[in-house]
Amino acid sequence: MRIVQAANFVAPASGGIRTTLRQLAAGYTAAGHEVIQILPGERDSVEELAHARVVRVRAPRLGSTGYRVISQPWRVAALLEAEAPDRLEVHDRATLAGLGRWARRNGVRSLVVSHERLDRLLGAWTPRSLRGMLPTTATADRANTALAAHFDAVVTTTAWAAAEFVRIHAPNLRHIPLGVELDAFHPDRCDRTLRRAFARDQEALLVVASRLSPEKRVDLALDAVAELVRRRVPVRLVIAGDGSARARLERHAAGLPVTFLGFVADRSRLAGLLASADVALAPGPVETFGLAALEALASGTPIVAHHASAVAELVAPGVGLVAAGSGFTFADAVRDLLAAPAPPARRNAARARAEQFTWAATIAGFLACHAGTPHATATAAGAAAAAGAGAGAAPPPPTPAPPAPPLAA
Template sequence: MRIVDVCAFYTPKGGGVRTYVEQKLRVGAALGHEIIILAPGDEDAVIECGPNARIITLKNPRFPLDRKYWYFASAPQLHAALDELQPDFVEAASPWRSARLVADWAGDAPRSMIMHADPLSAYAYRWFGQVFARRTIDWQFSVYWDHLRRHSRSFDHVVCANSSLTRRLADGGVANTVTVPMGVQPGRFSPQNRDPALRAQLLAACDLPEDARLLLGVGRLAAEKRWPLVLDAVASVSRDRPVGFVLFGEGREQRTVLKHIAGNPHVRLFEPERNPDTFARVIASADALVHGSEAETFCMVAAEARASGVPIVVPDEGGAVDHAANGGGLTYTACDPAAAARAIVEVLFEREHYPQAARTSDDHFADLFALYETSVRRERRAA
């Protein structure tokens, strides 16, 4: 198949979307498909990424709220590019404007919308959840729900990476929802990466000895990640137990995070670890990974921790929940730092943990492309 991914939020500067795109280009080509990423950019360009794999950028404006990204400003431009490429299958990689543009394209190819974002959980539920019931919030954001419901009928699939989001969208009247969990890079994450010397070094940075417990946080420093909640939980646990916390991340909320750390010697903030081998050793060397966001669509770092034999402590809502199942870790009541602290204590001091098998990105793309092939065959029979 020739699969065109209309990817509005691809940026060569990195991030989860770039990682996903790179994996898709690699796995898709290995499975015999032609993968084309169609993205907005500063100029019209074609980047060859190996046999049957390329990135095509169309000149478009920068996204005003985040200059690292661009957006598709012209429907005729995007539709003309799709007409020229003649895809067998089309993806819209976000639920926003690009989903509408792909839905409105007049081509015959089947198509899917990929829910790489959960805006209601990331913003609306977080902003107003302490004041209004979720049903009331959904009613107030009915324009977004109408957008999803209307355009979902133009897609063969609305693909979610976790079962919780699939159920919520289906219950809200969104058509054609399906769960296809993502996965970690194969061969990268393993309990064998545990490095006692690195662990001791990280604990020393937290002013703690080697026999203390080491907690890990990884992610953007953004409000929806709820790092202040995690920091409150860690501070509660560490008051009478030798526990250190290292957080790897950067972002617009750095000042807020540093203010919340407030000079605590047992908590350290580091820039993201960009060496993939070192990052794998960091994860495997922790005693548990703690996450605060209930708005994850998959939570890749939780999957990476699970593959590394490290238990996770995550909210009981959102994409991270699936990774805690079957002994992978514990969940706590979302947005509740006291519940998070209790779960941390149980994972670190009261419960044995056994390494869990992890789903890989190869598994994800094999399932995703098999789903697409079914739609293509159905479309060809109908034609």
């Protein structure tokens, strides 16, 4: 079976989509399938990796985001004609959405992964003075109806992300949670020497692992630190990540106990930081899954998540808290977590929650979707669960994906 993965918005060194592509491709290859990835790059090139043949298409940078975006999707279609895939997997619902029509014309089964929630993004991009006046939900519904019509399956990784497709009664919606690298991120990676490089023993160490772009709302974490300092709670915040908003955030953090590490290329160092922290913050309101938060849980570190994002679905009892979108409410949640008794029990609970999300189950789910066999389908009940999670209720753990059926070679 030849599977082509096409994607945009792939960060050069890290990021959720990059991690997802790598894990899926490795799983497909291990199952005996051939994988070709079509990705944006600085120049046209082809690279043979252990898990895939990577075909990079020369693409312009998207402002100061660090992303490159293939602006000529017909070049991808031409590559598909040459590669003649048996299955097509698209990880960009915008620029590359037209590839679904190519797949239909050529009799190729296709799926698209919704890595964003369009209705929430449109709401976030709408100027504050116009919010509630523009038909953002109707606009998202029209775009999502067209997207679902062009592909054999639309895959979402959380009930939160699925809700906008449930609303339009998309018949081909599939729910497949992502996984986490449980060996790489583990409580045993806690490093007291590393911790003392950033915080004194009497100080609580907070961490944010995120791209520094406006929609990630890292400013909320800074506002929470400012509020905790005002309350005389001894804390230190370490921010691992880089991006277009860094200069603005550094100005915002002036005078606060905050350290900007920039992008942490060493995954073992990042794992050590997450395992050594007392609390991880996930302040982004439009996170569709939250791999960084899940990595923190795998490291045994409780999280504080924005109540409006999909990360709230990860917050089962005892592994963290959800908070409204303000520095004051995030500070309240951090204080409550730090005051909670039995930190070892909390760390064990965080790890146990992360262990419910494995890449093996994710890969099995995607292979089942590629094969066209029944799989867990998002329902209105699932969307309601996401809404309940946003209010602080814990959704049930994900149902493990069934074993992947064999695909024709």
